[in-house]
Amino acid sequence: MELTFYIAAAVAILSTIMVITRYNMIHALLYLVVSFMSVSVVFFTLGAPFMAALEIIIYAGAIVVLIIFVIMMLNMTKEDIQREKEWLKPSVWVGPAMLSAILLAELVHILTTSNPAQTEALVAVDAKLVGLALFGPYLLGVQLCGILLMAGIVGAYHLGRQKKKVIHRFLQERSAAA
Amino acid sequence: MSTASMEAALLLAGILFMLGLLSVLIRRNIIFMLISVEIMLNAAGLAFIVAGTRWVQPDGQVMFIFILTMAAAEVSVGLALIMQIYHQLKTLDSDAANVMKG
Numbered sequence: 001m002e003l004t005f006y007i008a009a010a011v012a013i014l015s016t017i018m019v020i021t022r023y024n025m026i027h028a029l030l031y032l033v034v035s036f037m038s039v040s041v042v043f044f045t046l047g048a049p050f051m052a053a054l055e056i057i058i059y060a061g062a063i064v065v066l067i068i069f070v071i072m073m074l075n076m077t078k079e080d081i082q083r084e085k086e087w088l089k090p091s092v093w094v095g096p097a098m099l100s101a102i103l104l105a106e107l108v109h110i111l112t113t114s115n116p117a118q119t120e121a122l123v124a125v126d127a128k129l130v131g132l133a134l135f136g137p138y139l140l141g142v143q144l145c146g147i148l149l150m151a152g153i154v155g156a157y158h159l160g161r162q163k164k165k166v167i168h169r170f171l172q173e174r175s176a177a178a
Numbered sequence: 179m180s181t182a183s184m185e186a187a188l189l190l191a192g193i194l195f196m197l198g199l200l201s202v203l204i205r206r207n208i209i210f211m212l213i214s215v216e217i218m219l220n221a222a223g224l225a226f227i228v229a230g231t232r233w234v235q236p237d238g239q240v241m242f243i244f245i246l247t248m249a250a251a252e253v254s255v256g257l258a259l260i261m262q263i264y265h266q267l268k269t270l271d272s273d274a275a276n277v278m279k280g
Binding site: 002005006009012013016017019020025028029032035036039042043046047048050051054055058059062063066067070071073074080084087088092093096097100101103104107108111112123124125129130132133134138141145148149151152153155156157158159160162 | 183185186187188189190192193194196197198199200201203204205206207209210212213214216217220224227228230231234235236237238239240242243244246247248249250251252253254255257258259260261262264265270
């Protein structure tokens with residue numbers, strides 16, 4: 001289980017690095033699917049199998065497919081990939097990479113020098129406990145999630161609707177007649 | 179779970195979050211920025227799961243479900259906004275959308 005965790009973690013980090021360095025968006029999204037699947041393996045080794053299933057179904061299955069459909073509607077060409085290559089110059093990414101590396105080094109320092117807790121055996125939190133917590137003390141949160149999803153649907157419909165551009169009102173009448 | 183594994187898992191969450199943050203900083207394509215936000219949300223959810231497993235409480239997984247819901251709603255609204263920007267400006271450059279009056 002320990003070795004599985006480390007292998008999955010290495011795959012997750014490598015595929016995420018591949019995601020953020022690709023020029024082609026479809027390639028990046030396919031690497032993103034690999035990243036989500038390896039994170040779901042990490043969830044499985046941490047004793048959360050239901051969350052591993054949810055990760056694959058919702059992240060890799062729904063969200064990535066949604067982004068792929070939008071990219072297909074945008075008609076990306078070779079020139080866009082070329083422009084992406086021009087945007088990602090070393091002079092652009094060296095500064096932010098160094099600042100982020102400093103922050104990560106601080107995080108590693110904090111995690112490794114903290115006082116060690118006592119060693120415990122791996123205890124899986126099964127889905128039954130999660131369901132009892134969801135529909136017990138977190139009932140209000142579940143309802144708020146429902147409202148949030150409703151707002152997401154209405155917002156996506158309202159924002160995604162394409163209004164027909166009319167240049168002149170005579171043309172509007174003609175287009176209405178046609 | 180041994181403590182070394184917990185710290186390794188938290189470290190993994192930190193590294194994934196850092197990669198997402200870096201990608202938000204260096205990318206100009208607005209779809210790549212949305213993908214990076216997804217990576218960061220996923221890393222935050224991983225940290226919640228690790229904490230829930232460490233203290234053998236279901237609350238971490240409940241929070242992960244909430245994060246999942248929020249990510250789904252966020253990506254749908256974000257993609258609708260991206261399509262609207264693309265139809266108005268004919269580009270995915272986030273610098274082109276720096277003026278509110280489209």
